[in-house]
Amino acid sequence: MSDVLSNLAHGFSVALAPEMLFLCIAGATIGMAIGVLPGVGALATISILLPFTFHLEPTGAIIMLAGIFYGAQYGGSVASILLNLPGTASTAVTALDGYPLTKKGKAGVALFVTTIVSFAGGSFAILVMIFLAPYLASIAREFGSTEYFSVMLLALIAASTLAPGSALKGLAMVIFGLLLGTVGADSTTGYYRYTFGNLELVDGLNLIAVVMGLFGVSEIIANLVSGSDSRQEGGTVSLKSMIPSRREMSRTVGPTGRGSVVGVIVGILPGLGPQVASFIAYALEKKASKTPERFGEGMIEGISAPEAANNASVQAAFIPTLTLGIPGDAVMAVMVGALMLHGILPGPSLVVEQADLFWGLIASFWIGNVILLILNIPLIGVWLQVLRIPYRILYPAILMLTCIGVYSIRNSGFDVAIVLIFGLVGHGMSLLRLPAAPVLLGLVLGPLFEDHLRRALIIGRGDPVIFLQSPISLGALLIAASLLAWIGFRSISNILSRKKKPEGT
Amino acid sequence: MKFDFLRPAIVAAVGILAVASSSSAQENFPSKPITILVGFSAGSSTDVASRLLADSMGEILGERVLVENRPGAASNVATQAVAEADADGYTLLMGTVANTINTGLKRDVSFDFPGDFTPVSTVGAVPMILVARADLGVSTIDELLAKMKESDDPLLYGSAGVGTAPHLSAELFASSTGTQVTHVPYKGSGDAVRDLAAGRIDFVFAPQSSALSAISEGSIVPLASSLLKRSSKLPDTPTVDETAVKGFDTSVWFGLVAPAGTPETVIAKLNDAVQKALASETVSKGFANSGIEKLGGTPAELAEYINTEVSNWAKVAEDANITVE
Incomplete structure (x- = not known):
């Protein structure tokens, strides 16, 4: 314990040196700014800035790159709450209840809450990292394809009731998402599926392009079709109107705690990413809530849980990256690349041999999060002004930013076309009252699901018994089965009680 | 607006310059x-x-x-x-x-x-390193080959995906040594090395950059490197060429x-x-x-x-x- 504290104190002495402090602030601020821009991701920014780090000291380099990564999570929710324009799949979950809050005139409160819970989620993950990193890292090892498959199955069942309204429509849209997820090269055989000779489709549909089409562009089309400016007048924005009431604040505590725990667990497991954390946290909150039917209408709980989860998960993602040398996603792979360039090998020895770097980085996380908190609160007032911009100016600007953002992900004009196509698909879906979030769920989980199932079966030499032999997998399958049984039981008892009281609906 | 009449002239001038400079463009490269x-x-x-x-x-x-x-x-x-x-x-x-x-x-x-x-x-x-899981009980490429031959089921090898250099290198290794193997494709070598370190698969041809961390930690065992020359990062690890397959040279x-x-x-x-x-x-x-x-x-x-x-x-x-x- 005292060891940890003295290490941490040492870390702060590293991270508070003027140069490090500057790099930390610069990274976090750049990250937040690009996070606000729809579609412009941390990955594109970090790769552009990578050459600058060739000439930096490795600790400073990684502090700055990390700042961009977690900073982007803070900015990401702004556009999804205000304009229903999520820049990533994880903030699409925040939009589910965030945008209805804006429509109710509570955008200020929503932004305030997301800033606070982002800070709470991030801080929780940092605490976990300080005290438990070495123990938690080994959890990542326990998860093979068998375990991933069963946990994905559980997540898919648990989250299938994600969207409000008809369960059947929700299920149909999950399946639509799963089908979209089959586009691209078959990872087991290398055959191209549904690519129609287009090389851009070989790696599958670009998730972010689909998100921006289904949510943002379809929202713009819907507003153009209705032709009227349906928004509430922003009015004057005082600090008071942004501060949530005591009741609203107390409603965020439980979701934030649960979301943070979900985020840390998902963050530690390589390959899942913040979007899976957001989906699971939202689904869990809905299950835990006494009023699940009100999710999607602007519940504070519905923005707190996923925002805490995605911030916790990006911080926790550093645990396997630094202590095992396992990069969990593309951004982490760049971080590992940047470290190796300077001759530093991430792995178990890093914590001991590069104590300056490890503890300095952790200290910088906290400094960065505090700076982001301080920066974001006053900015809420600025963001709210966006709502007062007339549609005729706002929409062309958003469309342009969307195109630039999506193009920047992998310099692909084709992806911009995908945004447009899914904008039309999304508009068609909203006319038919089909929910969009389950499509994303299917598209995010589907490819993971398929890969892990097939890989687990190859490793198990074709015998499905392997799913029952691993305790983690068996546990997840049992929970999934009981969840299904519970859903079935509930719907049967609903039908029965309806028969008894035909007058009630 | 009022400079519109200039536009054809500018276009023409640029055109002439472009033609005139095309031969010198090569000398001025890059401009x-x-x-x-x-x-x-x-x-x-x-x-x-x-x-x-x-x-x-x-x-x-x-x-x-x-x-x-x-x-x-x-x-x-x-x-x-x-x-x-x-x-x-x-x-x-x-x-x-x-x-x-x-x-x-x-x-x-x-x-x-x-x-x-x-x-x-x-x-x-980047040389690929033939790495085996620590609990397979092999420390040389010959021991691996013996294991491959005595095993009832073909050994499992991971790769970065179908049609990648790690995939085809392992296939080349198997066909050159007359052994049977089963391919387990991953999304990238990092994932394959992670499962190898956890003991779920038997060996991987992993680009050195993806394997070094787990090698230094001791959770996977380097058996050979894939270039004709030994890796400068792992000078004690022999090449496939000098041990099992003469002329083996992939990277x-x-x-x-x-x-x-x-x-x-x-x-x-x-x-x-x-x-x-x-x-x-x-x-x-x-x-x-x-x-x-x-x-x-x-x-x-x-x-x-x-x-x-x-x-x-x-x-x-x-x-x-x-x-x-």
Whole structure:
């Protein structure tokens, strides 16, 4: 314990040196700014800035790159709450209840809450990292394809009731998402599926392009079709109107705690990413809530849980990256690349041999999060002004930013076309009252699901018994089965009680 | 508005200048930023090497050299873009082992690699390390071969995916040694090494950059390296060539290529810049730290290397009966 504290104190002495402090602030601020821009991701920014780090000291380099990564999570929710324009799949979950809050005139409160819970989620993950990193890292090892498959199955069942309204429509849209997820090269055989000779489709549909089409562009089309400016007048924005009431604040505590725990667990497991954390946290909150039917209408709980989860998960993602040398996603792979360039090998020895770097980085996380908190609160007032911009100016600007953002992900004009196509698909879906979030769920989980199932079966030499032999997998399958049984039981008892009281609906 | 009448005159003037300068354009090369397209996402060895090289080439040429990631379809998206680009030396491709494998696998694409390209210079190579899980109980390649032969079920090997250098290297190894293996594809070598360290699969041909961390930790055992020369990072590990399979020589290599028809003087300037950049301290150190072996050489050497690679991989794919269509 005292060891940890003295290490941490040492870390702060590293991270508070003027140069490090500057790099930390610069990274976090750049990250937040690009996070606000729809579609412009941390990955594109970090790769552009990578050459600058060739000439930096490795600790400073990684502090700055990390700042961009977690900073982007803070900015990401702004556009999804205000304009229903999520820049990533994880903030699409925040939009589910965030945008209805804006429509109710509570955008200020929503932004305030997301800033606070982002800070709470991030801080929780940092605490976990300080005290438990070495123990938690080994959890990542326990998860093979068998375990991933069963946990994905559980997540898919648990989250299938994600969207409000008809369960059947929700299920149909999950399946639509799963089908979209089959586009691209078959990872087991290398055959191209549904690519129609287009090389851009070989790696599958670009998730972010689909998100921006289904949510943002379809929202713009819907507003153009209705032709009227349906928004509430922003009015004057005082600090008071942004501060949530005591009741609203107390409603965020439980979701934030649960979301943070979900985020840390998902963050530690390589390959899942913040979007899976957001989906699971939202689904869990809905299950835990006494009023699940009100999710999607602007519940504070519905923005707190996923925002805490995605911030916790990006911080926790550093645990396997630094202590095992396992990069969990593309951004982490760049971080590992940047470290190796300077001759530093991430792995178990890093914590001991590069104590300056490890503890300095952790200290910088906290400094960065505090700076982001301080920066974001006053900015809420600025963001709210966006709502007062007339549609005729706002929409062309958003469309342009969307195109630039999506193009920047992998310099692909084709992806911009995908945004447009899914904008039309999304508009068609909203006319038919089909929910969009389950499509994303299917598209995010589907490819993971398929890969892990097939890989687990190859490793198990074709015998499905392997799913029952691993305790983690068996546990997840049992929970999934009981969840299904519970859903079935509930719907049967609903039908029965309806028969008894035909007058009630 | 009121300058509209000037527009035809400006267009004409620019046109005349363009014609007049086209011959001197080659001498003035480069007069605008050069872009190197990379077919893999940021953080990959190819990307890191390209960015280090571009940074240094920029200083040497006095013009910025940019790196643009165009990931997709095992680098075919980037390759197609460069095949269709102007042959003026301003758009280049960091060609890799993936290009020669794609050609060997006979993927249906609209361009011809290497036919639509002019080589500039080989840049570097990352050796693959044949690594086994720690609890397999083997410490040499001969022990692995013995294990492969006595095992009832074929051993499981992981790779970065179908049609990648780690996949085909393992198939080449199996067919050269007359052993049976079962392929477990992953999304990238990092995932394969993680499962290997956890003991779920038996061995992997992993690019050195992905394997070093787990090797130093002791959770996987290095048996051999895949280049003809031993890896400078693992000098005590023998090569496959000196132990089990004579002439075994595979790697994740990369070299700069330009669209076919790029003027020779431009290619010569670029080649010169690559050699100078490779000799610079930043690139040497960055490559060494990242586990990339520095190469370099003449355009003709790269051309010959590419041809050998294409025919080798085509043979491996045929022997292992790998079809992707």
